Amino acid sequence: MSQIKRRTLKIENISKSFPGVKALQNVSIEAYGGDVTGLIGVNGAGKSTLMNILGGIHQATEGRIFIDGEEVHINSPRDAEKYGIGFIHQDPVTFNYMTVAENICISKLHGVVNYKKINVEAQKYLSMMGCYIKPTKKVGDLPIGERQMVEIARALSCGGKILLFDEPTASFTENEKKKLFEVIRQLKRQGAIIFFISHFLDEVEEISDKIVVMRDGKVVISGNTNEISRAEILENMIGGQVAELDDRSNKTFDKVVFRVEGLTAGKSPNNVSFELHKGEIVGLWGLMGSGRSELIRTIYGLDKADSGQIYIADEKGSLQLAKFSDVRNYCGYLTESRHDDGLFLPWSIWENIASPSLQRYKTKGPFLNYAQQREDAEKYVKALHVKTPSIYTKIESLSGGNQQKAIMAKWLLRKPKVFLLDEPTRGVDVGAKAEIHKMIQKLAEEGTACLVVSSEIEEISVLSDRILVINRGNIVAEIEKDRIDKEVLMANCV
Amino acid sequence: MLQGRANGKTCRGMVVSVNTITESAPKASFRSRTKYMIGNPNILFLIAGIVIVVIISFIVPNFMTWENITSLISQASTTGLMAIGLTFVIITAGIDLSLPCVMALSSIVGCMIMRNTQNVLAGVLSIIAVAAAIGAFNGLSVSRLKMVPMIVTLAVQTVAAGLSSWITGATSVGGLPKSFSKIFAGSIFGFPISALIFILIAVCMHLLLSKTIFGRQLYQVGVNEKTAKVNGVNTERIIFMIYLISGIMAGVAGVLNAAKLNCAGPSMGTPDKFTDIVCGVVIGGGSVMGGKGTILGTVLGSLFMAVITNVMNLYGVDYFITFIIKGGVIVLFTYFDILRNKAGEKR
Numbered sequence: 001m002s003q004i005k006r007r008t009l010k011i012e013n014i015s016k017s018f019p020g021v022k023a024l025q026n027v028s029i030e031a032y033g034g035d036v037t038g039l040i041g042v043n044g045a046g047k048s049t050l051m052n053i054l055g056g057i058h059q060a061t062e063g064r065i066f067i068d069g070e071e072v073h074i075n076s077p078r079d080a081e082k083y084g085i086g087f088i089h090q091d092p093v094t095f096n097y098m099t100v101a102e103n104i105c106i107s108k109l110h111g112v113v114n115y116k117k118i119n120v121e122a123q124k125y126l127s128m129m130g131c132y133i134k135p136t137k138k139v140g141d142l143p144i145g146e147r148q149m150v151e152i153a154r155a156l157s158c159g160g161k162i163l164l165f166d167e168p169t170a171s172f173t174e175n176e177k178k179k180l181f182e183v184i185r186q187l188k189r190q191g192a193i194i195f196f197i198s199h200f201l202d203e204v205e206e207i208s209d210k211i212v213v214m215r216d217g218k219v220v221i222s223g224n225t226n227e228i229s230r231a232e233i234l235e236n237m238i239g240g241q242v243a244e245l246d247d248r249s250n251k252t253f254d255k256v257v258f259r260v261e262g263l264t265a266g267k268s269p270n271n272v273s274f275e276l277h278k279g280e281i282v283g284l285w286g287l288m289g290s291g292r293s294e295l296i297r298t299i300y301g302l303d304k305a306d307s308g309q310i311y312i313a314d315e316k317g318s319l320q321l322a323k324f325s326d327v328r329n330y331c332g333y334l335t336e337s338r339h340d341d342g343l344f345l346p347w348s349i350w351e352n353i354a355s356p357s358l359q360r361y362k363t364k365g366p367f368l369n370y371a372q373q374r375e376d377a378e379k380y381v382k383a384l385h386v387k388t389p390s391i392y393t394k395i396e397s398l399s400g401g402n403q404q405k406a407i408m409a410k411w412l413l414r415k416p417k418v419f420l421l422d423e424p425t426r427g428v429d430v431g432a433k434a435e436i437h438k439m440i441q442k443l444a445e446e447g448t449a450c451l452v453v454s455s456e457i458e459e460i461s462v463l464s465d466r467i468l469v470i471n472r473g474n475i476v477a478e479i480e481k482d483r484i485d486k487e488v489l490m491a492n493c494v
Numbered sequence: 495m496l497q498g499r500a501n502g503k504t505c506r507g508m509v510v511s512v513n514t515i516t517e518s519a520p521k522a523s524f525r526s527r528t529k530y531m532i533g534n535p536n537i538l539f540l541i542a543g544i545v546i547v548v549i550i551s552f553i554v555p556n557f558m559t560w561e562n563i564t565s566l567i568s569q570a571s572t573t574g575l576m577a578i579g580l581t582f583v584i585i586t587a588g589i590d591l592s593l594p595c596v597m598a599l600s601s602i603v604g605c606m607i608m609r610n611t612q613n614v615l616a617g618v619l620s621i622i623a624v625a626a627a628i629g630a631f632n633g634l635s636v637s638r639l640k641m642v643p644m645i646v647t648l649a650v651q652t653v654a655a656g657l658s659s660w661i662t663g664a665t666s667v668g669g670l671p672k673s674f675s676k677i678f679a680g681s682i683f684g685f686p687i688s689a690l691i692f693i694l695i696a697v698c699m700h701l702l703l704s705k706t707i708f709g710r711q712l713y714q715v716g717v718n719e720k721t722a723k724v725n726g727v728n729t730e731r732i733i734f735m736i737y738l739i740s741g742i743m744a745g746v747a748g749v750l751n752a753a754k755l756n757c758a759g760p761s762m763g764t765p766d767k768f769t770d771i772v773c774g775v776v777i778g779g780g781s782v783m784g785g786k787g788t789i790l791g792t793v794l795g796s797l798f799m800a801v802i803t804n805v806m807n808l809y810g811v812d813y814f815i816t817f818i819i820k821g822g823v824i825v826l827f828t829y830f831d832i833l834r835n836k837a838g839e840k841r
Contacts, residue, residue: 300724302723328726341723343721346785355725366706368706
């Protein structure tokens with residue numbers, strides 16, 4: 001591709017204020033066709049606002065945008081479409097009861113629809129991406145990764161000169177991610193200007209040519225990907241140092257505090273046995289649908305077990321057979337999706353933190369001690385750096401990372417022997433993620449055995465002292481600390 | 495160890511951006527706490543309700559007489575008791591449509607026993623036992639068998655109404671011992687005993703709901719049943735219990751009502767009586783969406799409803815028009831609930 005023909009997008013001194021907040025301040029970015037620009041920043045840094053301005057959803061308060069040297073005014077999503085700007089959302093926004101072709105050509109559906117024509121057209125865009133989905137399939141029947149492909153194809157059908165990817169991989173499996181990256185590279189070769197937003201640094205580093213780091217509505221650092229170090233990125237994202245994880249490689253664990261024997265519940269888990277030691281962090285690794293969440297739910301007693309035993313160490317350290325309904329009294333369980341079953345959204349922070357530990361606040365009479373609950377909540381909110389005006393703030397108004405920290409607080413308060421964590425850092429920004437990792441280590445230091453499920457290979461290999469690999473409800477491998485690396489993990493789970 | 499962390503001693507490794515807001519938390523917390531209380535929209539609505547009643551008491555003739563007030567309270571106590579029962583149910587986003595018919599059926603069965611044995615205690619206990627048994631049936635159906643509360647209790651309502659008319663031949667059961675109505679419809683120092691029982695039960699239920707583990711867990715189930723389960727709450731037991739409580743409340747209401755009438759019959763608890771009950775709960779801040787409702791609110795709401803009915807009676811408003819007004823009140827307060835939620839979001 002010659003230099004002259006390259007597309008350009010120039011954002012000049014864009015500012016955007018919402019009532020009470022300056023979301024963007026004098027942001028200037030230049031991007032060229034055939035380049036992928038990675039946009040990183042913690043939640044609330046202004047990445048999404050910027051993308052929304054390009055996508056015509058918000059209008060900038062100040063500043064100008066140039067495409068190929070000409071100033072453009074993007075006042076609506078329709079305008080954005082006119083300039084060939086396609087927006088691919090975090091969660092695919094598709095019409096699930098319509099066909100793939102209908103979804104792709106949605107903006108061209110007027111009057112009587114010529115299905116033959118739109119099917120051909122849809123096929124064209126899909127094959128541009130090297131993607132072979134039948135245009136006549138219902139989108140609702142596709143897995144989430146393919147729905148994302150449909151959305152990209154829709155963006156392409158609108159010109160697709162400039163493509164904005166807003167955290168596209170958040171709910172992807174490793175394979176779907178690979179596929180998406182291939183598509184992005186394909187589009188790159190065709191000369192599109194691509195913006196890629198993600199929480200995952202390794203993803204951004206892998207796919208982008210340039211990196212722009214934002215914080216508090218400003219661009220704090222930008223440059224070519226190979227010229228900026230990861231430490232630099234992190235420092236600029238957070239505006240401070242990131243928590244360093246302790247090196248636990250020389251630790252040994254000998255005291256078994258938790259043993260699962262032959263646990264079976266329907267198809268998954270299927271005859272699972274393992275042990276957890278005091279103070280140990282054990283990773284539970286497997287692909288989506290491998291039965292990892294089901295295993296945890298069965299251990300915790302939420303799903304009924306058909307057979308098997310669970311042993312928990314008593315005060316003296318000897319293992320005792322526990323009833324399934326009792327296991328939860330010794331465990332904490334950070335669930336996979338906090339909005340679904342982790343929080344009482346309309347409640348204040350202190351009510352949420354105290355909610356599983358009511359037994360602790362029984363006074364001599366039948367009544368609960370509320371002052372003590374608030375005091376403890378205050379203590380843990382401080383210790384875990386939950387950013388909030390006060391403990392009376394409704395938990396739904398906190399950011400994802402702080403909600404997750406509040407959930408950590410609620411289980412720490414219960415002082416569990418065993419802590420089950422299912423995707424502890426999903427949808428959480430880098431700063432909060434590092435803090436949560438640190439907390440898990442600290443907790444292990446204090447003697448709690450932690451069982452961590454994560455889809456992120458990075459997270460699980462950094463955090464775990466030992467990894468159990470699960471596939472189809474079975475523990476298929478056990479990997480000791482010194483053998484943990486990506487290849488081994490990937491090789492074992494499929 | 496955890497205390498050590500709270501001191502900030504072991505926080506060194508954490509992210510350095512300790513924010514300044516939490517550091518000044520103790521100061522801010524008192525202010526935000528008072529704001530939390532005063533800004534609570536429920537309280538504002540209660541104050542508005544009290545103001546309305548005060549205005550009514552000045553402009554309506556014969557309202558502020560001792561006779562009227564006591565009869566008003568004892569009227570409010572039967573619906574009020576059932577409204578208390580319904581509050582428990584509505585917090586879990588359930589509904590108990592069977593309440594008035596259960597009250598009628600249990601009173602009929604109990605009064606038959608009382609008439610035959612001439613034993614007040616046996617009669618009263620059997621009224622409550624029958625109501626509790628029906629409540630337990632509702633509870634099991636909803637908690638264990640996962641049936642939809644509205645359908646189950648509607649069915650039970652129909653069965654109870656049918657049974658009441660069938661076993662009495664649509665007449666009333668009389669011939670009760672004199673001491674029955676003397677005790678439960680009498681008064682101490684001019685104050686009706688039924689009202690005293692109502693207040694006593696309301697206080698107990700208020701404490702149960704707001705100060706005990708059971709109460710907190712009940713709200714947890716109402717706000718998010720899944721989270722409650724993860725927290726270790728035995729949700730099935732809680733849901734069973736609330737329908738049981740609701741049944742028992744219907745039984746107690748039945749005792750007071752039968753004593754007042756000195757007989758029991760199917761007309762005591764026709765399905766339309768449910769309107770008054772649900773009015774009290776909704777006015778008091780209960781939400782059919784679950785997670786909300788207080789005993790204090792329900793009691794005040796029931797009294798408010800009784801005042802409106804009473805005023806309409808004093809003015810001689812047509813019986814059928816009262817239905818229109820009550821229906822309107824439910825719609826109005828359901829809309830208020832939405833406004834309340836919006837106000838809550840803005841805070």
